[in-house]
Amino acid sequence: MEPEPSLETVIQAVQSLYHSPDPSAKEKASRWLGDFQRSVHAWQIADQLLRLNQSVESSYFAAQTMRTKIQYAFHELPTDSHTSLRDSLINHIEMLSADISPVIMTQLCLALADLALQMVLWKNAPEEMMQRFGNDPKYLPFLLEILTVMPEEVNSRSLRLGANRRQELTEDFSKSVNMAISLLSNCLEKTTETRLLTKVFKCLASWFNLGVIPADLIVQSKVIMAPFQVLLNRETTSGLHEAATDCICSALYVAEDLSRHYQLAQALYQGVLMLPEPYHMSVAEEDIDKSINFCRIFTELAESFLEVMIKMPGQGLGSMATLDLLLTCVGHHQYEVAEITFNFWYRLSEQLYKEDSMENNEVFRPYIQRLITALCIHCQMDPDHEGIPDEKDDFGDFRLRVSELIKDVVFLVGSSTCFHQVFQSLAVQGASVSWDITEAALFVMCAVAKNILPNESEVVPHVVQAIINLPKDAHIAVRYTSTHLIGELGEWIESHTEYLDPILHFLMTGLQTSELASAAAHSIQCICDVLRNHMKDHFDGLLQITRAIDSFNLSHDAAIGLIKGAAVILTQQPIDQVTEGVRQLVTVQLHHLSQLVKGEGPKENSDPTIWLDRLSAVFRYANPTINNGQVHPCQPVLIESWPVLSEVMTKYQADERIIERCCRCLRFAFRSIGKGAAVLLQPLVSQMVVIYQGYQHSCFLYLGSILVDEFGKETACVNGLIDMLQAFCGPTFEVLNASGFRNHPDTVDDLFRLAARFLQRCAVPFLQSQVISPLIQCALAGVTLDHRDANASVMKFFRDLVYSATGSEHRDDYEVRKSLVQLIFNQHGEQLMNNLMVAVVFHLPVYMVPEIGDVIYELMLFDRPSVCRWLEVALKALPTETRPGAVNATHKQLTEFHKKVTSAEEQNSVSHALRDFARLFR
16 A cells, blocks of 8 residues: 555545446455555544545445454554544444444444454443433434444454453443343333334344343343234334344343253243244235244244253143144245254254153154155145256255255154155055155155165055156156165165166166166166175176266266266176276276377367266276285276376376376276286376476375375385475475465375375385475474365374374384484474464464364373473463453463363363363454
């Protein structure tokens, strides 16, 4: 940003952003304003724009700038300017509150709230704001807004207030709660204005969410029943209806802790019992938004009282009437309403599964049966739908979630019982049943088919017989779902092989039908997976299908599935026949790749990844069990395939997507064949190294890790593999230094996976090599990378590095390994610990902290005294205050954390201590 711009320049840029007809001018203005907001000049000019109040756009930009600066750049302000900033913001709100736009009001309130939370010298801000503005109706909208956003911002991740400051603020809110409830109660008594009532309920919800409202206080206030009264009124606007719903849901969430909030739970339960009638009215009036709101309340009620419902079903707050309310919502004609309840049913099934009580299961079984019946109805397609089900639209997503839910809850009913229940629902309707009802029933059967007992003989035979005898004029959707169902019944078919031939005939017919081809291919693959021994006599037929695979209307995945099926069946053949079978499967793919390399391939299939993926499937799944000393049957085929694969890598070396698929193919081949592929190691490594100098595809690093895993213990191969790593590291370090780790997480991930494999397979030569020192430096820089997989690989590298010194003590090289690792940590241990603590405190999300804990624990097993010393130095280097007056971690907390970590006897103890410590800075 240039020297401070003039006020007029900023106003012109805002005008261009909102009103210029030229898109390029808008984009230029947006970039300039973004840079301006990041500059230190933005504080003063935003303040001037608010005073000027020239237009809605300029005032909104100023308010949003002020909020952004306070949120992300509060450190730019000297401490002695905080009070004047607070007074200025309040002054702007007082001046603008009469006719201010709601969006500007929200931004100013957020700015003031973020300031109050970070400004340690501003004590009891909520109480001060209520005392200053609570008696003037003119300021009520602003006051309610600030009292809403302030509690919401307490747990804002961007503010990084720290646990100590959050605790202090929560205590401030607790001291102010009586005054806040009194204020809200007065508002409810004195106004019926929709806008103000909406703000009251949003404010109450915000305080509930912070967890500072005592149950005994709120149940004695009229405030608690006010949102229910609003929901009982048919004339309530949708915005107010939603605000009242949010408020009740927030209260119910708090009431889940019955030991502390039993009175609140009782009051809320009685309030919810008043809502079924208005729910039915919303259904009758087809007001879907209100129906959704009521369903949210019923679901939150059920989730809050789930534990008591399971422990004391039918008693008190465990009343089964709650489930009746939910099933009423599941019965709503719009599936969006039913879907709201899904998480509850999942949690219920999870808890009942853990309880493992037959008595409890019996109590809940009828409700699950009703749920499945209702879901079956929801899965019905429109009767006038043409074609197969669309699995990618919203309804397709819903049906997928239904399928997953049924799989979760069906154990309460039993898969066979569920299958029977759905079949009977069709049977009672007789021949007149419509196609959409039939298809929905078959879809639900698909969800449970894999768990049908193989000896089931009452219903499944009738279903299978009906499917294989479906008339050709049956609706295509029924044939499609029936085809899927056959694939899911593989285990049942294995026990009833008399159906196998007619089923295969049915699937072959589907394969030749355009809309059914992919579904039929998937089911053939499923049957091949399960009935391997029974299908080996059909290999020749499968081979013919794979040769003509592009004559069918198959998706990419379905085609690969058919090849997988054939490869799986091939593993059941005698070993001497496998090589020729693999050769025949591979030849087709190599022929097409060879044509593409020569520029002679067909235009419709000109993408090499099609054939590479099919080739991968062959090498991945054609992997028979072989005895020691036997040559792997795929070895000669891989050697024959190598020239073509090498040519593909050369021709497409600049295309990362194609190279990645080629490496994937080689990965499966080398994994399958193992040491038998050693003859190709040198030419493959040589070609990878050459290409990597020009194109740093991270998949080469990954393939390198596979090669190290397979050949790293072969003495003759070790030096060549280390040379490969050395050749990879130069270009890799250049890329990471130039563009940064965050822009190349895959490279970081694969590099340290490769390095870790060296530690696992040939630690001493690796630790003695020249590449170890720059790799350690790179790993130290990667500690703070907040990409999950990449950081996990860096952490695993360090864990394996430590384990090289502590593991496998019986081996002859133990002392050498230990001394080499000791030298590394003597030089880099303190820096590593410092980086680990900086990563925990400032960079990594909480879910990634356990990886750090594992490294520290492994280090303590290796050298606990040094870890104690390194950790002490790292803690002293951390800032005790990130803002004036706000202590992140007291001396006592630092001491306790150090003690917890250094005295830990298990990994979890370290991880828990790190998580708690990180919260002090967040």
